Amino acid sequence: MIKIWGRTDSSNVQKVLWCCAELGLEFERIDWGGKFGGNKDEAYLAMNPNGLVPTLKDGDFVLWESNSIMRYLNMKYGNGRLLPAEPEGMASANRWMDWQLSTFNAAIVPLFWALVRTPEEKRDSQSIQASLIKTAKAWQIVENHLAKSRYLGGEEFSLGDIPLGVWAYRWFNLPVERPPQPGIVNWYERLTGRKPYQTHIMIPLS
Numbered sequence: 001m002i003k004i005w006g007r008t009d010s011s012n013v014q015k016v017l018w019c020c021a022e023l024g025l026e027f028e029r030i031d032w033g034g035k036f037g038g039n040k041d042e043a044y045l046a047m048n049p050n051g052l053v054p055t056l057k058d059g060d061f062v063l064w065e066s067n068s069i070m071r072y073l074n075m076k077y078g079n080g081r082l083l084p085a086e087p088e089g090m091a092s093a094n095r096w097m098d099w100q101l102s103t104f105n106a107a108i109v110p111l112f113w114a115l116v117r118t119p120e121e122k123r124d125s126q127s128i129q130a131s132l133i134k135t136a137k138a139w140q141i142v143e144n145h146l147a148k149s150r151y152l153g154g155e156e157f158s159l160g161d162i163p164l165g166v167w168a169y170r171w172f173n174l175p176v177e178r179p180p181q182p183g184i185v186n187w188y189e190r191l192t193g194r195k196p197y198q199t200h201i202m203i204p205l206s
């Protein structure tokens with residue numbers, strides 16, 4: 001049985017849960033990290049030296065890094081079907097996954113934390129505004145791509161949609177003024193039609 005450590009409101013855990021559901025995989029999930037703690041325990045650090053969630057255990061195999069976990073599950077249990085087979089499509093999907101972790105997160109995470117995980121009286125409106133501008137600019141890069149393509153990895157849904165798809169739900173549910181980005185709205189609406197997205201991503205922000 002696949003075992004996943006991680007709280008359900010973590011964006012990186014959500015990616016893995018969504019991916020499992022797309023692949024029809026059964027798993028056991030343990031509430032971990034955040035208010036549940038446990039992630040600095042010695043035994044946990046032996047599995048994941050970062051002390052972060054998610055961590056996956058499949059038999060004797062332990063893996064951390066959400067995007068790598070998704071690629072592993074897709075390869076091992078999905079026959080690779082959640083990534084385009086041709087090198088260009090595969091590379092494009094992988095690129096959006098990498099870009100979310102390396103670039104996009106730096107813009108949206110401070111905005112999310114300020115508006116969802118910081119008490120109102122402690123919020124700094126100037127830095128919220130600065131994060132909002134940065135985030136809208138980052139989304140514009142996605143918007144320009146979606147003007148030419150139904151999904152991020154091509155015409156079909158793929159792993160390439162999952163990391164940014166998790167954040168799209170958060171973006172559309174934050175109390176902010178969003179610039180008109182119709183390509184993203186249409187893509188997001190397509191994602192909301194997927195059962196795994198409804199189950200694991202469309203939950204109250206916390």
Ligand SMILES: N[C@@H](CCC(=O)N[C@@H](CS)C(=O)NCC(=O)O)C(=O)O
Binds near residue numbers: 012034051064
């Ligand atoms: N690059 C890592 C980042 C993991 C990460 O930052 N996880 C956050 C939650 S989204 C975490 O563990 N925070 C500490 C906590 O939940 O206690 C991944 O993609 O898995």
